[in-house]
Amino acid sequence: MSTRTAGLGALALAALALLALVPRLGNAYYLALAISLLQYTVLATAWGLFSGPTRYVSLATTAFFGVGAYTVAVLGEILPWPLVLLIAAALGAIVAAIVGLSTLRLSGVYFVIFTFGLTELIRQLVVWFEVNKSRVLGRYVFVNITQADIYWQLLALTAAVFLLGWLIARSRLGFALRVIGEDETVAKHCGINTTFAKVALFTISATIMTLVGAIMAPRWTYIEPSIAFNSMISFQVLIMALLGGAHRLWGPVLGAVPLTLLFELLSARFPNTFTIILGCIFLLIVYMLPRGVAGLFEKLSTTSAGKTTQRVAT
């Protein structure tokens, strides 16, 4: 087991080192594509971190992404970059904790609707503040961050989110979340402080999403609320995580990579019918792969294992 873990770790490090070389290719198109891939990989994996075990479907990804991006728009020129990231992360964590404490008692569809409404609420708050207080409608982002810098930061965040997910899965908190996902009443009767566990993981997941928004912000030179708080991101991340399979740490990436490529293609070729196609893909996933690509792999491996045991039995 530990040799396997070490092997996987070495493999991951090697992959990381290879991926770090992408900006050296010197191809702007590939770099932009790689940034999109990493962005959605981190977002979908972070989404799965909370929603996978708890089965709470969150549409708040955009809200946190936007908080991160807007923090950069406001503070990017004033403060040193690491401090800006730190403040963005802290803001995301605070918003998540407040939202978590007030909403994680909601169940099922109410939670979905609330998280969707939250994005709109925060966007309107930002608009109100910008129009009435700072008297600007959009902001220019002038920070000294190159595309390669964005890429490397996202790569580091990708590594961090997988490491974090791996650690959580082996922790008592991770186990608690799985029990909650199975049966919340039983979880409480096992002595699990379910509110704390859910808010903790929701906050961790949201902080990562906020960081993605902050890191991505310099990609635009001009930011306004409708760009930073584009609710499409929430839906895309949801679809990716579900396609990949949110019940496994490595599941969402299996959805994020193919769908990012597909969305890239579709939004370039069919900009007008893009949303319709998105909806159809979503329906297909729910009908054909209820447990995602990860579930498909598991099923294939268990049926082949099942055949072996059958052969042994007969």
Next chain:
Amino acid sequence: MSQGSQTRVLEIDGLRRAFGGLVAVNDLGFSVEQGEIMGLLGPNGSGKTTALNLISGVLRPDAGTIRLMGQDIAGLASYRIARLGLARTFQLVRVLDGMDCRENIKAGLAFQKPHLPAAEAELRIDTLLHRVGLAGHDLRLAANLTYIDRKRLELARALAAKPRLLLLDEWLAGLNPSELAIGIDLIRSLKADGITIVLVEHVMAAVRALCDRCIVMSSGRKIADGATADVLSDAAVVKAYLGGVVADA
């Protein structure tokens, strides 16, 4: 603290809970001593499950006190009550379907304080699997278990925390005669461990075999309280059970 309250595991007084106009538990009061098995009887809809839900914190009481080992737990969150030494099973069996048997039991002990060292926890899981008759089923998914095995697993999870008080809501219901005999022996063996038990049960043979004492509820109220044989022959109790089902059983 007086001598009496130290051996009194559960003490309930003036407990009340209404759903709209329906008073499901009405001015309920009783106490359970250390090491006792107490039967909680009553016809369908008389408020037994609601009483258990109030004790384990699923529901908040409208009024009344619930003392567990002398501490008032009325209205406390379920997870706090669980950590104070209360465990239960549910009328409709609740196991963690997506987890294997080991993990199901682990859920019962992993969140109790102080935390057990891993090796000790594994050992206790082994013991519990063996004790409820699930030895060798370690890695079976709970979803694939038979009805009785699900009940066994649920009990093992409840026992994992070494509770002071165990609430069983019709744990013996739906078992065939030979399974029932095994179940009765199992519960009796818990008493030997010093676990105090409140048992909601319709199977009168089991009540007679296990309970030192019974209380009977009807429409939310307590109508009898005493030694099992006396309570079961009580005229009011027989009447509450509509034409003496108790007397026949």
